[in-house]
Amino acid sequence: MSAAVKLQSLRKRLIKETFIYLGLFVFEIGSAYFLLTLRDSYIEEGGTLTGQMAALSGQTHSLQDQYVKAQKSMPVYLEISKKRDSAGLSLDRQKVKDTIDKLKNTHYMPSVRLSVSPVVDSKDSRMVRKTAQMIASEVGIRFEAVSDEELFAFIQGLPRELPGALRMTKLSFNRTNAVSDDLLLAITQKGAMSMLSGDLQFVWMGIRTVSVDKPGDDRNPKTKKGP
Amino acid sequence: MFNLGYKRIKPKSKQPKIKPAKVRKSKGKPTQEDAAVKTTPETAVVSGEAKAKQKRSLFAWFKRKTVAVKFRFPKTPLFVLMVGDDGAVLLYIKNREVQHRDFIASAASEDLRIFTERFSEDTNAPLVMVVDTMDQTYLPQTLPPVTSLSVGKLIKRRLEREFPDEEIRGALPLGRESKGRKDWHYLIIALEKTPALAQWLDYLDTLPNWLSGIYLIPVEMEMFIRLLDKSLYAGQTYKAPEWQFIVSYNKVSGFRQVILRKGRIALTRVGQPIGELTPEVIAGNIEQEAQNTMEYLKRMGYQAQDELHLYVIASEAINKYIEPERLRVTKAHHLTPHMVGEMLGLAGATQMGDQYGDVVLATVIGAARQHVLKLITKSAQKLDTLFKLKVGQRIAISIFTGALVSYVGSTMYDIKTIINDIDSLETSRNAKQRELDALKAEVAKAPEDIDRITDMVELYELLTKRAAMPLPLIDRLSRVLTDDVRVKGLSWEVVENAAKSTSNKNNNERSGKEKEDEEDTTVMLRLQVQFSKDTDEQKRFIKMAEEWRQKMKAALDAKDVHYLALPGQVKESESFEISLGQATGNAANRFDGTPIDVDVEIETHLKLPEGTVLIEEGNSAGVPAAAKPLTGAAP
Numbered sequence: 001m002s003a004a005v006k007l008q009s010l011r012k013r014l015i016k017e018t019f020i021y022l023g024l025f026v027f028e029i030g031s032a033y034f035l036l037t038l039r040d041s042y043i044e045e046g047g048t049l050t051g052q053m054a055a056l057s058g059q060t061h062s063l064q065d066q067y068v069k070a071q072k073s074m075p076v077y078l079e080i081s082k083k084r085d086s087a088g089l090s091l092d093r094q095k096v097k098d099t100i101d102k103l104k105n106t107h108y109m110p111s112v113r114l115s116v117s118p119v120v121d122s123k124d125s126r127m128v129r130k131t132a133q134m135i136a137s138e139v140g141i142r143f144e145a146v147s148d149e150e151l152f153a154f155i156q157g158l159p160r161e162l163p164g165a166l167r168m169t170k171l172s173f174n175r176t177n178a179v180s181d182d183l184l185l186a187i188t189q190k191g192a193m194s195m196l197s198g199d200l201q202f203v204w205m206g207i208r209t210v211s212v213d214k215p216g217d218d219r220n221p222k223t224k225k226g227p
Numbered sequence: 228m229f230n231l232g233y234k235r236i237k238p239k240s241k242q243p244k245i246k247p248a249k250v251r252k253s254k255g256k257p258t259q260e261d262a263a264v265k266t267t268p269e270t271a272v273v274s275g276e277a278k279a280k281q282k283r284s285l286f287a288w289f290k291r292k293t294v295a296v297k298f299r300f301p302k303t304p305l306f307v308l309m310v311g312d313d314g315a316v317l318l319y320i321k322n323r324e325v326q327h328r329d330f331i332a333s334a335a336s337e338d339l340r341i342f343t344e345r346f347s348e349d350t351n352a353p354l355v356m357v358v359d360t361m362d363q364t365y366l367p368q369t370l371p372p373v374t375s376l377s378v379g380k381l382i383k384r385r386l387e388r389e390f391p392d393e394e395i396r397g398a399l400p401l402g403r404e405s406k407g408r409k410d411w412h413y414l415i416i417a418l419e420k421t422p423a424l425a426q427w428l429d430y431l432d433t434l435p436n437w438l439s440g441i442y443l444i445p446v447e448m449e450m451f452i453r454l455l456d457k458s459l460y461a462g463q464t465y466k467a468p469e470w471q472f473i474v475s476y477n478k479v480s481g482f483r484q485v486i487l488r489k490g491r492i493a494l495t496r497v498g499q500p501i502g503e504l505t506p507e508v509i510a511g512n513i514e515q516e517a518q519n520t521m522e523y524l525k526r527m528g529y530q531a532q533d534e535l536h537l538y539v540i541a542s543e544a545i546n547k548y549i550e551p552e553r554l555r556v557t558k559a560h561h562l563t564p565h566m567v568g569e570m571l572g573l574a575g576a577t578q579m580g581d582q583y584g585d586v587v588l589a590t591v592i593g594a595a596r597q598h599v600l601k602l603i604t605k606s607a608q609k610l611d612t613l614f615k616l617k618v619g620q621r622i623a624i625s626i627f628t629g630a631l632v633s634y635v636g637s638t639m640y641d642i643k644t645i646i647n648d649i650d651s652l653e654t655s656r657n658a659k660q661r662e663l664d665a666l667k668a669e670v671a672k673a674p675e676d677i678d679r680i681t682d683m684v685e686l687y688e689l690l691t692k693r694a695a696m697p698l699p700l701i702d703r704l705s706r707v708l709t710d711d712v713r714v715k716g717l718s719w720e721v722v723e724n725a726a727k728s729t730s731n732k733n734n735n736e737r738s739g740k741e742k743e744d745e746e747d748t749t750v751m752l753r754l755q756v757q758f759s760k761d762t763d764e765q766k767r768f769i770k771m772a773e774e775w776r777q778k779m780k781a782a783l784d785a786k787d788v789h790y791l792a793l794p795g796q797v798k799e800s801e802s803f804e805i806s807l808g809q810a811t812g813n814a815a816n817r818f819d820g821t822p823i824d825v826d827v828e829i830e831t832h833l834k835l836p837e838g839t840v841l842i843e844e845g846n847s848a849g850v851p852a853a854a855k856p857l858t859g860a861a862p
Contacts, residue, residue, distance in 0.1 A: 003432040003606035010437075010613045017617065021624045028631045035638045042645040049652040056659040063666050070677035073684035077675065080687050089687075127689060129682030134690065152698060165694040172718035174755070198717075205693065207686050209679070 080207075083163075091119045091137055091164055091206040099161040100141065107154040110194045111144040121208070130210070137204045144194035148173070151196060164206035173198025297572035298454065300324070300594055304352040306345070306436060307593030309444075309585055310427050311359045311479025316585045317342050318576070319349070320594055325575035328586050330478060334426035343434075350435040353614070355593040356427075359444040359480040359585075361497055362419035364390070367401070370411035378411050390417040397602045399446060401491055414492065418443065418602060428604060437614045441602040445495035447592040448473055448485040449599050454591060455538065458570040459560065468534035468557065470524070474513055475584035476541040482516050483584075486524060493527060496520055510548030513541065517554050531555060540564060540584035695721055700752065700783065700831070707782040711760035712775060715824060718753040752783075752829040763820040769793065772825065783831050791826035794818070 070077075083089050093116050104112045117138040127134035145151040151173065159166045173196045177183055187193045300323035307318040314332040318325050327345055331338035346354075366389055370381050382398045390396050394417040401412040418441070420428070431438050452471055459465075471487040486494040498516045502508045517537070521529070529535070537556040539549055543563045551559035567587045568577030576590040592598070603611060670677055697719040708714065758775075761767040772793055780788040 003610070006432065006435065007606075007609055007613070009435075010610060010617070014613055014617050014620070017620060021620060024624065025627065028628060028635075032631055032635055032638070035635055035642065039638055039642050039645065042642055042649060046645055046649050046652060049649060049656055053652060053656050053659060056656060056663055060659060060663045060666060063663070063670060066677050066681060067666065067670055067673075070673065070680040073680055076684050076687065077680045080683050081675075127686065129678075129686060131676065131679040131682045132686050134686055152701065155696070155698060159694070159696070165690040167693050167695045167721075168697055168719075169695070169721045170719065171697045172716070172720070172753075174716035175714075205690050207683065207690065209683070 089164055089207040091135055091204055093119065093137065096137075096139060096162060096204065099158070103154050103157045103161065106157070107150040108146045109143055109150070109154060110146065111142075111197075113142040115140040116204075119206075122205075132207050132209045135206050135208045139202050139204050141200040143173075143198060143200065144176075145173070145196040145198075146193065147195055151198075155200065158202070162204065164204055166202045166204055168200070168202040170199060170201040297458075298591060298594075299596070300574075301596065304349050305594055306349075306352055306354040307357060307589045308342075308354060308427070308431070309357040309359060309479055309589035309593070310424065311477060311481075311585075312361055312423065313481070314479045315342075315427065316479060316589055317345055318586065318589055318593065319345055319352070320590070321349070321352075323574065325573065325586070325590055328576070330585075333423065334430050339430065342430075346434050346436055352436060353439040354431065354434070354436045355439055356431070356441045357444060357447075357589050357592050358418060358424070358441055359477060359483055359497070359588075360418070360421065360424060361480070362421050362424075363443060363445065363495075364394075364417040364419065365445075365492075365495070366415045368398075368413045368415050370413060372403075372409040372411070381411075382413055382415070385413075386415055386417075389415060393420050394418060395420065395441060395602045395604060397600050399492070399600050416443065416446065416600065416602075432606065437610055438603070438607040439611060439614065440598070441604070441607075442592050442598050443600065443602065444480075444483055444588055444592065445485045445492055446600045447595075447598060448495075449487060449490060449492055450595060450597075451588065451591050452487060452538065453490065454571065455560075455567070468536050470529060470533055470535040471538070472517070472520070472535055472556065473538040474517060474540070475588060476509065476513065476545065476582070477585045477588070478583040479585055482513055483588075484516060484520050486520065488527070494520065494523055496523075506542065506544035507548050509541070510545045513539065513545065513549055514553060521554065534558075536560070538562060540567060540587065542580075542582040545582075695748065697750075700750065703783055704752075704754075704779075707775075707779055711758065713757045713759070714754055715757050716753075716755035718751075720751050720753075722749040722751055749786075750831050752785075752831065754827045754829065756825050756827055757822045758825060759822040762823045763818055765794070765818045768818060768823065776827070779827070779829065783829060785829050785831040787828075787830040789828055791828055793825060794823055 080089070096116055097114060100112060100114055103109075119135050119137045122128065122134040122136055124134070143151070143154075145154070155168075155171070175195065176197050177193070177195050179195075183193060183195075300320060302323070304319070304321040307320065309316040309318075314330055315334070317327070317329045317331075319327040329341055329345060331341060368382075368385055370378060370385075373381060386396045386398060396415070396417050399414040399416060401414055403412065404410045418424070452473055453467075456465060456467060467490055469489055470493075471490075473485050473487075475483045477483050480497050481499040482497065484494075484496045484498070485492065496516070496519075498512070500509050500512050502512070534557045537551060537554060537559040539546060539559065540562050541549070546561040546563065549559075549561065551561075564581040564584050564587045565577040565579050567573070567584070568581075568590075571587075571591065573587065573590050576586050673680075700719065701717070704714075758768065758772065761771045772790065776788050776790065779785065
């Protein structure tokens with residue numbers, strides 16, 4: 001074997017080895033890349049699972065809290081339900097007319113003028129829930145009374161007779177007549193005479209339930225109005 | 228300092244100062260025991276004082292514990308071919324041990340097939356050629372003070388000028404002048420391609436093995452003696468003398484003599500034994516050759532009082548007849564090849580009865596990791612480059628593969644950990660899902676949707692909280708009124724969002740407490756009051772009105788109670804008009820005992836549960852009692 005042949009042979013071997021090493025290099029890089037990708041996908045899967053875990057935990061805690069709260073609120077709810085069943089929370093404008101008419105007669109009111117706005121949903125976000133929301137109507141009464149005692153009894157009778165809750169916003173009255181012999185004579189002849197006149201304004205509030213569709217119990221807030 | 232492949236013991240400067248052992252001068256020819264004593268470092272004579280210091284010093288104790296250096300064989304297999312004028316020795320080193328040692332007289336002989344067979348055993352092992360022929364030329368050169376980058380070109384030109392192309396050439400740097408012109412000192416060397424050497428090189432070309440280098444025995448003796456000294460003086464403070472003289476009786480070349488001055492090659496000679504080949508005659512030849520060499524040394528500046536160490540590598544029988552005192556050297560080391568092999572740890576290189584130093588020299592020089600000067604033929608140079616490239620490529624891919632395997636291992640471990648985590652996460656998630664499902668099932672069993680329950684209750688509570696009635700306040704007001712003070716008119720009004728109006732904060736920034744405060748609604752109460760007592764004198768009236776105001780404030784727990792206009796009181800900033808001498812009906816100046824009407828403004832807060840009412844129809848529970856009459860208007 002001459003030096004030239006040896007050199008040629010060595011060169012060939014070197015080139016062959018270089019290609020083998022290049023192949024090995026590519027294979028190794030490919031393997032590393034594959035493993036890296038695999039690891040990343042596992043990390044991503046782990047992240048997704050962690051997210052799901054967190055969501056499930058949050059859902060469980062939220063439901064648990066709500067359930068506990070609901071259990072605690074159950075006695076009150078039963079009472080509310082009873083009222084709701086007897087229309088104790090719904091607003092009916094005819095009802096206010098009848099009630100005030102009844103109270104007017106009971107308390108010798110010479111004159112009562114009633115104005116009732118339509119019953120509308122409350123725009124206050126605090127008064128809106130998924131399954132129920134507050135409804136309200138503004139009621140104004142211009143009245144004449146025979147005495148402040150009768151007026152107060154009339155006012156006292158309003159929440160007792162009307163369903164829902166009342167938030168009185170204004171009451172003003174003035175004494176229009178002083179007690180005198182002429183007045184007493186007039187009362188004897190004509191019946192009830194106006195001694196006081198004034199205004200009463202209140203917000204008449206009730207609760208309207210909202211039916212909620214529950215496909216898969218996802219607590220979709222999409223609502224449809226209940227009865 | 229070259230890295231010669233042996234372990235460094237300690238820096239010389241830190242070693243205890245112990246005088247080097249002196250050779251015992253004995254009359255007559257040395258015995259075998261004498262030779263052993265002279266060459267074993269553990270038995271070196273140490274002065275009493277130094278010995279005492281050594282004993283006292285813990286540091287010295289540590290020094291004494293230092294082990295002697297051993298030659299480190301390369302990890303990979305290797306062939307070493309030592310060529311001389313009288314034949315060649317082939318060594319095969321594998322597994323850090325000399326496996327075979329063969330001698331043939333010439334490259335032309337029939338015995339060459341023994342070498343061929345040996346080479347065929349391992350065709351991948353590189354081959355190192357160690358040359359100890361007579362035809363070597365050494366020319367000291369002084370070169371002008373050029374830069375270290377340019378000196379190579381100068382050397383190349385000198386080599387081309389001094390030696391023909393066919394010779395194997397090389398240059399050994401000897402240093403540079405530290406003063407003056409700072410000239411370079413080089414030793415240019417040529418190995419003549421004699422027919423015998425050419426025959427060997429041609430033979431090597433036919434082998435598949437790779438010739439990695441050609442090394443000259445005289446040049447590499449610098450490294451060999453340094454290594455030998457490290458073993459001979461292990462654990463001692465040793466400073467090499469200015470002159471070192473080594474004589475090795477070699478089979479392939481004869482008596483190879485090398486003189487080192489300050490550790491660098493100064494002179495080399497080779498001689499052949501003359502006469503009978505008996506130990507006495509050979510010893511005489513060695514002494515004669517050494518004396519001749521010493522004569523040469525005198526021309527180089529050697530003086531009789533200079534320190535000179537002699538190393539003789541020959542058989543035990545020859546060493547026995549060599550008398551160092553005849554050579555007048557400071558110290559003589561009589562070494563047999565086997566002793567050197569044992570000292571340096573050259574496993575398998577020597578045998579007890581070895582006569583020649585060839586194998587020891589070939590092993591140390593051929594298998595050393597670093598050499599003093601490497602020579603190579605032009606054809607071998609290309610092969611060497613390719614082999615180096617091949618080795619470098621293998622090393623690179625090995626390192627890369629190793630790193631990648633580590634990375635892959637670490638990544639796989641990560642993946643395994645992540646998979647375990649995922650498994651445990653999945654288990655936890657499933658458990659959570661089951662827990663949620665169970666909770667949902669329990670919730671589903673509830674008589675009513677829990678959302679509805681909570682919503683209704685919350686709204687109900689809010690409604691209850693928002694309910695407001697004027698009667699409780701009027702009731703409290705009625706308790707304060709007396710017959711002397713009558714209400715002619717009343718205005719009760721809830722001021723919506725009073726808290727909001729007083730707060731500049733953004734709605735989103737409000738705390739829960741602040742939102743609760745919004746429910747604490749402000750109520751404005753305006754009264755038209757008629758006072759019928761103490762109205763005949765302004766001062767008394769004012770006093771009475773003030774007392775009544777304070778009483779009202781306390782009774783109603785009002786934030787503020789004030790009169791809009793009190794008769795007789797005109798503020799400095801206000802103008803007034805008065806008609807003197809007649810009743811005007813103006814409250815500002817009428818104090819005649821008739822009742823006085825006064826407007827009062829009261830600011831208070833609507834407080835729960837005063838304003839709370841139950842919202843059940845027909846149920847009077849919780850509804851505040853009707854207030855007492857205020858106006859006295861009842862018939």
